[in-house]
Amino acid sequence: MIAEVIFDIPLERAFTYVVPPGLTVAVGQRVRAPLQGKPRVGIVIGCREGAGDGLKALEATVEPGPLLGPAQLALTRWISKESYSSWGSTCVALVPPLPPRAERVGLPGSATGSAHAHELAASAVSEKALLLTGADRDERLLSLLAEAEGRGLLLLVPEIGTAEAWAGRLQSRLGQPVARLDSGRPEHERWRAWMALERGAARRAVGTRSALLAPVPPPATLVLIDEHDPAHKPPGHPRIHSRAVVLERARLEGHSVILTSPTPSVESWWQADSGRLGRSDGSPGPWPAVTVVDSRGALRGSPLSPALRRGIEQTLARGGQVCLLVTRIASALACGECGFLLRCPDCGIPLAYSRVRRECSCRLCGRRERAPDTCAHCLGRQLAPLGWGAERAEQAVRQAFPRLTVARYDAETVTPAGAPRLRQRWDDGSVRLVIGTRQVLKALPPARARLVGVITPDHLLRLPDFRAGERAFALLWAAAEWLKDRGRLIVQTQHPEHYVIRAAVGQEQAGFYKPELRFRAELGYPPFRRLCVLTIKGRHASGARALADECWRELARLDGLSVYPPAPPGRSAGGLRWRIVVKGGNDLPEQLRPVLTPILDRRRAGPGVVEVEMDPVELI
DNA sequence: AGCACGCCGACT
DNA sequence: GTCGGCGTGCTC
Numbered sequence: 001m002i003a004e005v006i007f008d009i010p011l012e013r014a015f016t017y018v019v020p021p022g023l024t025v026a027v028g029q030r031v032r033a034p035l036q037g038k039p040r041v042g043i044v045i046g047c048r049e050g051a052g053d054g055l056k057a058l059e060a061t062v063e064p065g066p067l068l069g070p071a072q073l074a075l076t077r078w079i080s081k082e083s084y085s086s087w088g089s090t091c092v093a094l095v096p097p098l099p100p101r102a103e104r105v106g107l108p109g110s111a112t113g114s115a116h117a118h119e120l121a122a123s124a125v126s127e128k129a130l131l132l133t134g135a136d137r138d139e140r141l142l143s144l145l146a147e148a149e150g151r152g153l154l155l156l157v158p159e160i161g162t163a164e165a166w167a168g169r170l171q172s173r174l175g176q177p178v179a180r181l182d183s184g185r186p187e188h189e190r191w192r193a194w195m196a197l198e199r200g201a202a203r204r205a206v207g208t209r210s211a212l213l214a215p216v217p218p219p220a221t222l223v224l225i226d227e228h229d230p231a232h233k234p235p236g237h238p239r240i241h242s243r244a245v246v247l248e249r250a251r252l253e254g255h256s257v258i259l260t261s262p263t264p265s266v267e268s269w270w271q272a273d274s275g276r277l278g279r280s281d282g283s284p285g286p287w288p289a290v291t292v293v294d295s296r297g298a299l300r301g302s303p304l305s306p307a308l309r310r311g312i313e314q315t316l317a318r319g320g321q322v323c324l325l326v327t328r329i330a331s332a333l334a335c336g337e338c339g340f341l342l343r344c345p346d347c348g349i350p351l352a353y354s355r356v357r358r359e360c361s362c363r364l365c366g367r368r369e370r371a372p373d374t375c376a377h378c379l380g381r382q383l384a385p386l387g388w389g390a391e392r393a394e395q396a397v398r399q400a401f402p403r404l405t406v407a408r409y410d411a412e413t414v415t416p417a418g419a420p421r422l423r424q425r426w427d428d429g430s431v432r433l434v435i436g437t438r439q440v441l442k443a444l445p446p447a448r449a450r451l452v453g454v455i456t457p458d459h460l461l462r463l464p465d466f467r468a469g470e471r472a473f474a475l476l477w478a479a480a481e482w483l484k485d486r487g488r489l490i491v492q493t494q495h496p497e498h499y500v501i502r503a504a505v506g507q508e509q510a511g512f513y514k515p516e517l518r519f520r521a522e523l524g525y526p527p528f529r530r531l532c533v534l535t536i537k538g539r540h541a542s543g544a545r546a547l548a549d550e551c552w553r554e555l556a557r558l559d560g561l562s563v564y565p566p567a568p569p570g571r572s573a574g575g576l577r578w579r580i581v582v583k584g585g586n587d588l589p590e591q592l593r594p595v596l597t598p599i600l601d602r603r604r605a606g607p608g609v610v611e612v613e614m615d616p617v618e619l620i
Numbered sequence: 621a622g623c624a625c626g627c628c629g630a631c632t
Numbered sequence: 633g634t635c636g637g638c639g640t641g642c643t644c
Binding site for chain 1: 633634635636
């Protein structure tokens with residue numbers, strides 16, 4: 001007996017092993033096999049009769065039966081083709097963690113098969129998918145799930161923080177235990193939860209990304225919470241949005257889908273507009289009093305306009321709490337004389353400036369360097385931070401309110417372990433004012449908050465990223481929804497007439513989606529066309545340039561695409577790194593395949609490497 | 621001659 | 633992704 005196995009490596013090929021006597025394996029099963037002399041974990045994708053002369057032998061099976069049925073394997077193949085991630089890395093990323101040592105199946109093992117190794121649905125009978133918006137969406141979701149009592153359920157959240165709350169809510173509403181597959185739980189628990197689903201001992205699960213393929217019996221309901229959240233396309237392989245996977249899985253296996261979001265992605269809104277997705281808007285919900293502060297000509301030296309400063313003083317005097325929102329953690333460093341913006345010489349994006357550490361760092365390549373004293377361009381000495389990142393805003397607020405206890409909440413300052421401590425200090429009122437990025441709204445309860453100040457969303461509105469408006473809209477809407485009608489929302493902006501600002505503060509969704517869809521249609525952005533970004537990295541500037549030109553020439557020969565010429569990411573003259581943006585139709589991955597496959601297959605044999613990002617969430 | 625480093629092919 | 637073989641070039 002011979003088995004074909006794929007591994008977590010960036011290669012499309014499978015490796016062939018002989019199955020030793022006493023071991024039984026099936027397609028979809030997880031196994032250990034030697035690769036480059038060391039045992040590694042892979043997935044069996046094929047079995048056939050044969051002697052297997054000269055082949056190495058499988059070492060062991062990990063579970064007694066397959067983890068992935070035919071339908072899930074077909075889905076992983078689809079994900080791999082859509083995302084240009086190898087089939088092996090796709091499969092390995094989407095199966096549960098390894099079992100605890102005691103539960104491992106050694107030699108010999110027996111293939112028991114799973115309770116429901118799902119076959120492909122005979123006819124794709126996925127009921128119409130539903131998009132839930134509105135302030136009461138969670139409650140309406142729970143009602144829908146209660147009506148579907150007895151069906152399987154897989155509820156996917158964008159990050160671990162919300163998994164616990166959802167598990168609790170489901171349990172108290174539906175009255176049955178919910179399997180936890182989110183990465184917030186220990187590995188052995190996640191493995192056991194997956195196995196319980198496999199056996200049919202559980203049929204409801206809450207999870208994060210790695211639970212996308214969890215075995216729920218069809219027809220089940222697949223729920224994607226906060227479908228607009230960029231966290232649904234996290235770093236790492238496979239590079240694909242969970243929304244796309246959930247919709248395709250439902251089609252293949254015959255599940256139904258519910259997407260929820262206060263501010264749906266423009267893609268999903270459009271799907272609903274064109275009838276491919278049902279939309280249920282629910283009630284608009286309570287809204288805060290909103291003040292839009294026109295900060296044109298102001299805000300040079302302080303993140304606090306007089307109106308916001310007064311608002312903070314009054315809120316504190318009445319015993320309320322304050323949340324100040326920034327749109328990014330770090331500021332950039334710019335020359336006050338010539339306007340030169342300090343960028344990473346390799347990557348071309350502005351370097352993040354930390355005044356505390358007196359250093360600049362690159363978000364892409366991780367390069368760190370001491371903050372310079374003089375401008376490399378004009379030799380001027382007026383280098384100053386640009387924009388209100390969390391660090392700089394915090395310093396300014398501490399200066400303005402020296403006797404106030406101020407806390408900062410963002411990915412850089414708060415560790416998963418430190419979050420409960422801050423939450424405690426917020427709950428007991430020892431922290432009266434918190435400055436943070438949008439995650440702060442999920443981490444802290446709004447009960448005693450009476451003021452939210454958005455320092456400014458202008459940075460988002462001016463980014464050369466077609467999704468920036470959507471992100472600004474989502475931030476403002478989330479801030480208002482958090483506060484409800486308990487307080488005041490103050491937005492400082494130099495663009496008070498911008499449709500993103502007007503729609504958000506006016507609690508009027510159509511005011512955002514209508515002009516946004518028009519803009520995207522005119523310029524050929526999603527959902528009207530699909531995007532792909534190629535990043536070309538070379539060891540030498542000349543090689544990188546040559547490879548970028550080659551990619552560009554080859555792509556330009558394909559029909560039905562718009563291919564933009566190679567450009568350094570960001571605005572500075574690059575060298576080692578180039579970026580090519582491609583626009584195409586719904587089948588963009590297939591359109592690109594004849595050109596990309598030979599180039600990707602060369603790997604490091606060429607003058608550089610090419611990375612493919614389909615459907616990018618941010619273009620910066 | 622001896623070693624460090626970087627490049628490149630191979631992985632069953 | 634990761635390992636190891638091998639060539640270039642520098643040092644003792």
